[in-house]
Amino acid sequence: xxxxxxxxxxxxxxxxxxxxxxxxxxxxxxxxxxxxxxxxxxxxxxxxxxxxxxxxxxxxxxxxxxxxxxxxxxxxxxxxxxxxxxxxxxxxxxxxxxxxxxxxxxxxxxxxxxxxxxxxxxxxxxxxxxxxxxxxxxxxxxxxxxxxxxxxxxxxxxxxxxxxxxxxxxxxxxxxxxxxxxxxxxxxxxxxxxxxxxxxxxxxxxxxxxxxxxxxxxxxxxxxxxxxxxxxxxxxxxxxxxxxxxxxxxxxxxxxxxxxxxxxxx
Amino acid sequence: xxxxxxxxxxxxxxxxxxxxxxxxxxxxxxxxxxxxxxxxxxxxxxxxxxxxxxxxxxxxxxxxxxxxxxxxxxxxxxxxxxxxxxxxxxxxxxxxxxxxxxxxxxxxxxxxxxxxxxxxxxxxxxxxxxxxxxxxxxxxxxxxxxxxxxxxxxxxxxxxxxxxxxxxxxxxxxxxxxxxxxxxxxxxxxxxxxxxxxxxxxxxxxxxxxxxxxxxxxxxxxxxxxxxxxxxxxxxxxxxxxxxxxxxxxxxxxxxxxxxxxxxxxxxxxxxxxxxxxxxxxxxxxxxxxxxxxxxxxxxxxxxxxxxxxxxxxxxxxxx
Numbered sequence: 001x002x003x004x005x006x007x008x009x010x011x012x013x014x015x016x017x018x019x020x021x022x023x024x025x026x027x028x029x030x031x032x033x034x035x036x037x038x039x040x041x042x043x044x045x046x047x048x049x050x051x052x053x054x055x056x057x058x059x060x061x062x063x064x065x066x067x068x069x070x071x072x073x074x075x076x077x078x079x080x081x082x083x084x085x086x087x088x089x090x091x092x093x094x095x096x097x098x099x100x101x102x103x104x105x106x107x108x109x110x111x112x113x114x115x116x117x118x119x120x121x122x123x124x125x126x127x128x129x130x131x132x133x134x135x136x137x138x139x140x141x142x143x144x145x146x147x148x149x150x151x152x153x154x155x156x157x158x159x160x161x162x163x164x165x166x167x168x169x170x171x172x173x174x175x176x177x178x179x180x181x182x183x184x185x186x187x188x189x190x191x192x193x194x195x196x197x198x199x200x201x202x203x204x205x206x207x208x209x210x211x212x213x214x215x216x217x218x219x220x221x222x223x224x225x226x227x228x229x230x231x232x233x234x235x236x237x238x239x240x241x242x243x244x245x246x247x248x249x250x251x252x253x254x255x256x257x258x259x260x261x262x263x264x265x266x
Numbered sequence: 267x268x269x270x271x272x273x274x275x276x277x278x279x280x281x282x283x284x285x286x287x288x289x290x291x292x293x294x295x296x297x298x299x300x301x302x303x304x305x306x307x308x309x310x311x312x313x314x315x316x317x318x319x320x321x322x323x324x325x326x327x328x329x330x331x332x333x334x335x336x337x338x339x340x341x342x343x344x345x346x347x348x349x350x351x352x353x354x355x356x357x358x359x360x361x362x363x364x365x366x367x368x369x370x371x372x373x374x375x376x377x378x379x380x381x382x383x384x385x386x387x388x389x390x391x392x393x394x395x396x397x398x399x400x401x402x403x404x405x406x407x408x409x410x411x412x413x414x415x416x417x418x419x420x421x422x423x424x425x426x427x428x429x430x431x432x433x434x435x436x437x438x439x440x441x442x443x444x445x446x447x448x449x450x451x452x453x454x455x456x457x458x459x460x461x462x463x464x465x466x467x468x469x470x471x472x473x474x475x476x477x478x479x480x481x482x483x484x485x486x487x488x489x490x491x492x493x494x495x496x497x498x499x500x501x502x503x504x505x506x507x508x509x510x511x512x513x514x515x516x517x518x519x520x521x522x523x524x525x526x527x528x529x530x531x532x533x534x535x536x537x538x539x540x541x542x543x544x545x546x547x548x549x550x551x552x553x554x555x556x557x558x559x560x561x562x563x564x565x566x567x568x569x570x571x572x573x574x575x576x577x578x579x580x581x582x583x584x585x586x
Contacts, residue, residue: 253577
């Protein structure tokens with residue numbers, strides 16, 4: 001069974017995140033495996049752990065990004081993934097979600113030896129752009145059932161079942177593999193790599209592939225070919241701290257009631 | 267005037283306020299046409315409401331497929347309408363499902379997609395959108411350069427403004443692919459309808475965090491006194507004190523109300539990403555060093571279990 005987890009190397013949200021002069025996300029800052037993608041890797045690994053013959057389940061992680069994106073792949077390998085595929089190509093800079101999904105769909109196939117993988121697993125969204133649309137786009141591009149935003153997943157006998165907490169209803173979605181799965185942060189805590197696993201990960205293979213290797217036309221991706229354009233980015237003026245009142249002898253209550261009254265909330 | 271397609275977000279025919287906002291935005295871009303998909307017939311009352319907000323036409327996709335299978339059928343229904351009506355823009359509510367429908371529609375029509383718009387302007391007849399980036403730290407302006415722009419808009423982006431029209435109801439037949447019928451909805455449990463406003467649409471939100479110690483009663487009581495929605499931090503949700511649908515933050519909902527009250531919430535970056543574009547922020551926390559105070563217009567260093575009930579009591583006293 002071939003399981004492919006799509007992962008992203010993102011700027012560290014606790015550090016300074018910024019844009020480049022070309023109005024793309026600055027990826028030269030400190031980065032890491034997107035926290036939300038750890039849940040995807042975790043679900044892929046649980047599937048392997050629970051399989052009757054775990055060795056028959058190959059978990060590949062696929063990432064597209066500049067050289068440093070390999071850090072995210074390494075982290076996933078330390079968690080227990082078997083191999084990595086790093087799509088790296090200068091032509092990719094500035095790609096939007098449509099271009100990204102085009103490349104990831106091709107990379108997922110490449111990772112599974114040219115076939116559609118049995119399961120493609122994604123996090124619910126990236127923590128930088130945060131659109132949350134790539135899993136649905138992958139399902140559309142690969143022609144696979146879309147089982148997304150899952151908070152609980154079960155795979156058995158070639159069938160997948162997932163709980164989807166939608167806006168209007170809590171649903172159970174069922175499909176026959178192969179399928180595209182995305183999981184939320186409710187799906188189960190991601191494991192910490194052990195020291196032994198960190199050492200073992202150094203020997204795991206990471207294939208570096210270009211757009212040509214994937215047979216993706218380079219003129220279809222990157223900033224110039226994107227389906228949308230960012231005209232302007234501007235830092236929002238930081239919120240300044242207002243008044244802080246210690247609640248001594250009801251002073252806090254009076255301040256809060258006063259605030260609500262003067263701003264006409266009551 | 268060119269058409270603008272607006273996907274109606276509804277639960278059993280009850281239309282969400284966000285749809286009325288989309289119709290209001292659509293009128294700046296062309297003639298709004300609503301798209302209503304459901305296994306059940308379109309209620310007359312719904313036609314009236316959509317008409318009041320300027321819908322010139324309502325396309326009705328009455329088909330069980332849209333409820334029996336997840337996401338993909340709606341995208342295919344919209345795709346066929348895009349092909350037959352050649353609209354200038356497609357507007358969809360920025361809910362998790364709305365964004366997924368938009369994603370598939372964009373791929374199927376080879377069109378650009380912009381999600382989570384918090385503003386839509388018209389420049390030279392085309393839509394230019396505003397987005398919040400990096401947890402509200404940046405503002406980004408973007409536009410679609412290829413195909414039929416597909417734009418998802420966050421709730422509370424505009425006030426819905428009525429502009430009565432008499433919509434023509436046009437039933438449409440959609441042909442669904444096998445791929446659209448591949449992710450089955452095996453079971454479906456509708457959310458309990460709350461008397462409180464919907465979290466992402468509310469003009470006031472009162473949220474509780476770790477500092478509640480699991481007791482959300484003071485948070486709920488203040489929310490009800492203010493006519494507010496109840497929210498929660500990830501810490502409170504992870505502790506099982508509030509359902510995930512209440513979660514405000516990076517992996518929950520992003521809210522931008524007129525007033526956000528954070529009670530017993532320290533203000534971790536994940537939480538801030540979901541609320542820091544609120545118009546006014548009030549924080550109540552026992553820890554004077556809590557980072558939430560850095561962005562609060564008013565901070566109260568104190569115990570939420572005494573402050574919130576006293577404020578609630580005062581609001582109730584004034585009502586009497």
